[in-house]
Amino acid sequence: MISIFYRQGAEIIASQHETDFARIDKKDVLWIDLLSPTGDEKRATEQFLGTEIQSRATAEEIESSSRFFENEKAIFANTNFLSPADDEMAIDPVSFIIVDDLLTTLREIPLRSFTSLQRRIQARPFQFKNGWTVFINIMDQRVDLDADIIELMSKETSQFSKRINQKEDINEDFLLDINQLQENAMFVRENIVDKQRLITNILKSGRTPDEFDPKLNVLLQDIGSLINHTNFTFERLEYMQDTVVGLINLDQNNIMKIFTLITVLLMPATLVTSFYGMNVDLPMQGVHLAWLFLTILMIFIVFGIWWIFHKKKML
Secondary structure, eight states, X not given: OEEEEEEETTEEEEEOXXXXXXXXXXXXXXXXXXXXXXXXXXXXXXXXXXXXOOOHHHXXXXXXXXXXXXXXXXXXXXEEEEEEETTEEEEEEEEEEEETTEEEEEESSXXXXXXXXXXXXXXXXXXXXXXXXXXXXXXXXXXXXHHHHHHHHHHHHHHHHHHHHTTOSOSHHHHHHHXXXXXXXXXXXXXXXXXXHXXXXXXXXXXXXXXGHHHHHHHXXXXXXXXXXXXXXXXXXXXXXXXXXXXXXXXXXXXXXXXXHHHHHXXXXXXXXXXXXXXXXXXXXXXXXXXXXXXXXHHHHHHHHHHHHXXXXXX
């Protein structure tokens, strides 16, 4: 699917046919959005821009240090947009190609930030001067969505903290849930750092109009705040993970202490019964009610050992 946003007088028109390139002046086009494009749509866009558009496979294989590059015709930038999917994060690669003041985006799935921006462009055309304005608005909305994701992780972290304070369901499954949230926090941080690198490279580029430098710097400040927030969440989760491991170890130690105490309490009684179970002459062997005396003796020994443990606060 292709969406071509171009200016016609005071309005911005959206076209979804690549054949319209023949009648549209390149200077009037603000944004070309390619959503899972067909071969014809991609080739028509490449011909219109005068540069090649990389495939999704190529964009995914690009290393993080090479996600931004430019040649004599265009700027190429690649990043990933994240969206929560069950307990994990789904990756949605997006490629940006900027030729002069015209923005082209390539993606494979619908994204909420793109859909809402497309409605805004047609509702408020005076706010969008060229493709740079569209690019900055996309990144601004994406940073806001990343902030929402971090806020959700922070709320989930607070819920985990309450469960720990209340000692509710502190087990191995709970520890795995914390570990998964910790992995998500690391994933989000890496993605935000990737956007920070991308915008920094955009600022360094000689093709970026100076008028957009203040807005790009504000975006960098917002991203820096998100990175600090993510680091705090990650450290908090790491502390909670250590706490849960400590609580599980304490529970296991208490269980082992109970078994050890039972063994120690029964050991003297077992020793007495072992003696009187031997086929030899022993004291009180022929005395009437000797069994009652021995039973009371074993009970006395058990309670004596328990009292010693209790007095020494070993229970």
